[in-house]
Amino acid sequence: MKRSLLLASCLSAACALPLFAADEAAPTPVKPYLVEQGDTSIDIARLSPSSKQVTAEPEGTALVMSIAPGGEEYPGIHIKPANPPWDASAFGYIEAKLTNLGTKPTLCNLRVDGQTVAGEWGSNTEGTSIKPGESGKVKVYFGYAYGNKPSTKISPDNIAKIVLFCTKSGVEQKIRIDSIEAGGKAGDKPPVKPENVRVKPPGGVILGKGVAPKDTEMEGKEGAQVSLNGEQIEMTFPAGQSPKWVSIKPEIGRWDLREAYGVKVEFVNTGADPVNLRIKVNSNGGPTDVATVAPVAPGESAVVELPFEPAVPWLGIKDATKTSWDGQKGTGTKFTSDSASSVTFSVAPADYKQTISVKTIVAGELSPRPIPDWLGKRPPVDGDWVLTFEENFDSNTLDLKKWNVYTENYWDKRSHFSKDNVVLENGEAKLRYEKKTGFHNDDPSRKQTDYATGFLDTYGKWVQRYGYFEARMKLTKGPGMWPAFWLMPDRGLAEGPQWKRAYTGNGAMEFDIMEHLGRWGRYRFNIAMHWDGYDKNHQQTGSQTIYYQPDKDGYITAGLLWLPGEAVIYINGKEAARWETPRISNVASDIMFTNVTGGWDNNGIDDAMMPDDFVIDYVRAWQRKDLASDADGYKLPPGVEPGLAAPTSATP
Secondary structure, eight states, rough: OOSSSTHHHHHHHHHHHOBBBBTTOOOOOOOEEETTOSSSSOGGGGEEEETTTTTEEETTTEEEEEEEESSSSSSSEEEEEESBBBOOTTTSSEEEEEESSSSOEEEEEEEEEEETTTTTTTEEEEEEEEOHHHHHHHHEETTTTTTEEOOOOEEEEEEEEEEEEEEOOOOEEEEEEEEEEEESSOOOOOOOGGGEEOOOOOGEEEEEETOOOOOEEEEEEETTTTETTTEEEEEEOOBSOOOEEEEEESSSEOOOTTSSSSSEEEEESSSSSOEEEEEEEEEEEEEOOOOEEEEOOOOOOOEEEESSOSSSSEEEOTTTOOOBBBSSSTSSOOOOOOEEEEEEEEEOOSSSSSEEEEEEEEOOOOOOOOOOTTTTTOOOSSSSSEEEEEEOOOSOOTTTTTOOOOOOOOOOEEEEOOGGGGETTTTEEEEEEEEEEEEEGGTSSSSSSEEEEOOOOTTTTBSSEEEEEEEEOOOOSSSEEEEEEEEOOOOOOGGGGGHHHHOSSOOOOOOEEEEGGGGTTTTEEEEEESSSOOOOOOEEEEEEEEEEEOOOSSOOEEEEEEEETTEHHHHHEEEEEOOOTTSSSSOOOOOOOEEEEEOOOOOOOOGGOSEEEEEEEEEEEEEEGGGGOOEEEEOOOOTOOOOOOOOOSSOO
């Protein structure tokens, strides 16, 4: 969770879909924005390159954008109205016509920025890939983004600017912007693509309990045969060593399995010989692991449980110092539970025919995952460890020697922080997000918003470099929510203002131990590391597809083992991610908990599901004795009374 540039991390993946053919007829009437009505040429004063890598030269009524190779992640041109804002309320979308004058395929993106219907800043973005010498179009419908999916509702009558940008490249990119126009009718929606349709199986049931697929939803490959017998699916796999499989898919689009941790399949061996069944679920992002059971004897039944969580945790690229979200090959998963395309069945090759009858396929929770005894009691690895921080929230009042409840809200402009939204009850702290008008930090001189939330961090009061950090939590339930448990650098008061103290360059790093987006459903979250600031030098790595099953009481326990050159994240006592590189932070950091809305891949909030609590049961940290330093520990200056915000001076 960065303090800025929240949209950038998802653009290269989300915008890679070609949206419209280059020969599509332009709708009429239109309203031009590159050359505004009444002008005969482009007004250069309205153009602003994103960096020195980018130059722009008019070519008649077109504009040639040249991007030199360099480090900027998303270089491009910002185009502003001569008399802001633009009013496109009579239209349904904005469209750019582009030509690739370069030598390599280029991913071109169109972003429309402006005020949302809620009165906040927002944007809608789409993109298309254009081959050298070819032309293409990219069209942004108001309120849709990243493949025409519902998104922030931009007010068409209040458009502040239009941005045309590409992605970082090692060669020069040259794009001619032939036109930018508003078109269509007010309220127009993008055409529905079948692959964008999402089908949520009632109760997670894909087969059985009154649910059966149609013939068109079943397919056998390489000689495998499949048929429906009542509510059961009969499968036959011929003898031989070559792979054979059967796929079950939705009638249209993809299954939405966000309310599931995995898939459970019950089947019976209807053949004359043992069967070793294998199952996986495919998705837009990639497949799950393959799940199997020991060979099942003829006439016997068995249940296969397939978790979305991978068997091999995500491993970051070893010794990497630059952005990479791929991880090492064969580690982690890229499965996306909101876009499951099929369930695939296969068997271990054999010299005999194998037949099975599948009775049920259900997506949901699986058998309870084991919780190790050490969880909450000590770090997960051996060593001479000392408990250095413990908060169980057993008191009715917050310990202000540890915690702040006031700071700037860098992430969610619709909400304000209030001490009343840090609720202490039943031995837990609840960061409560609710619709409640008030002032930021409960200060009448600050901005007033219609939503309130709670915040906790130890900035300026307690920090530690290295160690093991753990918290037990219950996540929010509503869409659009963005709770997180993370660490940020804090170099102390002597370093100066916050931007210097918390700078993630010069050896420091942001650790996102658990970062959940409500759109993903309760079983998936993000882990990440960010370093070298949040501008053009920003670097990041991690995984957006970390799956877990809550413990028997509905909690997730997330931990970070932070050692020199190594960061390991544990979920409910199981390793989920590991990264080894000399670039791991060596700067003391504070603990943070935020419960805001938004993020890079989220949906809108639902007032009906509020208040929505991010529950924190406990927070603990340990330090290994040989790693302890003067940088660690409580930092409240002598004589300074602890307050609701971090201290700003070392003197009383």
